Amino acid sequence: MDTLNLLMQGFGTALTPMNLLYACIGVLLGTAVGVLPGIGPAMAVALLLPVTYNLGPTSALIMFAGIYYGGMYGGSTTSILLNTPGESSTVITAIEGHKMAKAGRAAQALATAAIGSFVAGTIGTALLAVCAPFVVKFAVSLGPSSYLSIMVLGLLTVTAVLGSSKVRGFASLGLGLGIGLIGLDPVTGQQRLVFGLPLLSDGIDIVVVAVAIFAVGEALWIAAHLRRNKTETIPVGQPWMGKKDWQRSWKPWLRGTAFGFPFGAMPAGGAEVPTFLSYVTEKKLSKHPEEFGHGAIEGVAGPEAANNASAAGTLTPLLALGLPTNATAAVMLAALVQFGIQPGPLLFENEPVLVWGLIASLFIGNTLLLLINLPMAPLWAKLLQIPRPYLYAGILFFATLGAFSVNMQAFDLVLLLVLGALGFAMRRYGLPVLPLIIGLILGPRIEGQLRKSLQLSAGDISGLFNEPVAVVVYILVVVLLALPLFIRLWRKFGPQKPGTLHVEDQIHA
Secondary structure: OHHHHHHHHHHHHHOOHHHHHHHHHHHHHHHHHHHOOOOOHHHHHHHHOHHHHHOOHHHHHHHHHHHHHHHHHHHHHHHHHHOOOOOHHHHHHHHHHHHHHHOOOHHHHHHHHHHHHHHHHHHHHHHHHHHHHHHHHHHHHOOHHHHHHHHHHHHHHHHHHOOOOHHHHHHHHHHHHHHHOOEEOOOOOOEEOOOOOHHHOOOOOHHHHHHHHHHHHHHHHHHHHOOOOOOOOOOOOOOOOOHHHHHHHHHHHHHHHHHHHHHHHOOOOOOHHHHHHHHHHHHHHOOOHHHOOOOOOHHHHHHHHHHHHHHHHHHHHHHHHOOOOOHHHHHHHHHHHHOOOOOOOOHHHHOHHHHHHHHHHHHHHHHHHHHHHOOOHHHHHHHHHOOHHHHHHHHHHHHHHHHHHHHOOOHHHHHHHHHHHHHHHHHHOOOOOHHHHHHHHHHHHHHHHHHHHHHHOOOOHHHHOOOHHHHHHHHHHHHHHHHHHHHHHHHHHOOOOOOOOOHHHHHHO
16 A cells, blocks of 8 residues: 555656656657667667756656657667667567568557557556565575576577578577677686777677667668669558457567566566567467468567566666666666665665656656557658668668767777678578577676676586576476477377378478
8 A cells, every 4th residue: 555655646746747748758769769770778868867967866767767668669660660670679579570561561560569568568667666575585586597597598599580490590699609709708807809909808789789780781681682673662551450460469468578577677687588588489379370480460569568568677676776787777877876866775765756756657658658659650660661772771871870879989880880791691691680689698698697606606517506496497498408309209209190191201292
């Protein structure tokens, strides 16, 4: 009851005219920066930090939260329309969303992304208000071996999106893991894979890699075929979801929310792993598995819900522990310190107006996002009617701007071109690009948790299995690895009905 009373007081704070204005500004800015490839909410919040010196901390954080949620939706827009993820967490959305756009269902993909974001964000915010103490307590209780096992499980799910050739898929995954190793060794501080270039000591930013592989690689690939293939305007389709779309989307929205919130609350969580897991789950549970890879709406609804639910989950350790779990949360933490507010367990007690006003503003921001973006779905979809030469020239411009904005260094533009050429070569030789991004994201995290686990156990291998969660997850990993082999052996040697052929015999027949 106390929580409900505090939340009502928070709505009283968030619904003041000025705070409501800042929430609107944040949502619009967030959507805009999310749409621009490479310019995500973390960059927008960082750029606005100096501007908010004269604002109150509550108004500033309400605006930053609007930017955060708006950026999540804006990133899905470019993933669907242009196959160019604005954020690493929207990489999965590009798989099915862009295929839906090419099939003339861009508006439906945008609509399920907007509604899924609203549903997941609203439920996630409610969980943040009600369950934050319990979720944080569980997340803090996990050790590095548990985090390592979860990362390994996430890496295993890559096998579901490797494409037609597992050899090419694992080659792409290896490239991503290799790029993730560039920089300084996290323990010894020694340089590795920097090739004598000091600017590589900090590694390569994920935004630069994602923009190069997806946007620049795609633009170069399209440019190489413009003279060979006639440019066609992709049809937009109807602006709203049909009854069948609703029936196929509402369960993925709920399942995606269940994946996203716990992972967002974990210090080693983030939005990438739950979006991967959501996509794999929807592929396994779908009644239309043949549509995956060709534009399945479940492949957009589930990951987008997981993405936005993780955003609410991310704020749980940020507000309760002062622990940021992604770049945007880290910048918001810097904003708290800038205003002289001490983050940590006493924040709820010392700053109830700020905390509950911020939580209430998340409900308001979600509603604003739906009201603003859902009617604009056909307008966003019309981007696909721009002639391809102009469209991809614009993509290259914003990709270059976004890559340069990450560190404000010309060296990142060189990396953009080199990695863009790599993306072009991968398309030329049939290597899927998604495993590279997955390897880049999860590789350094796996290394960090592996090192921590072995350091705590003095190098004893038992340190990898010394937590119940780790043991359960590793058992699940073994089951997932053995299951395809078991199914293949069962189909080959198991009992069959008279008159039926084995799968291999059917292929030869």
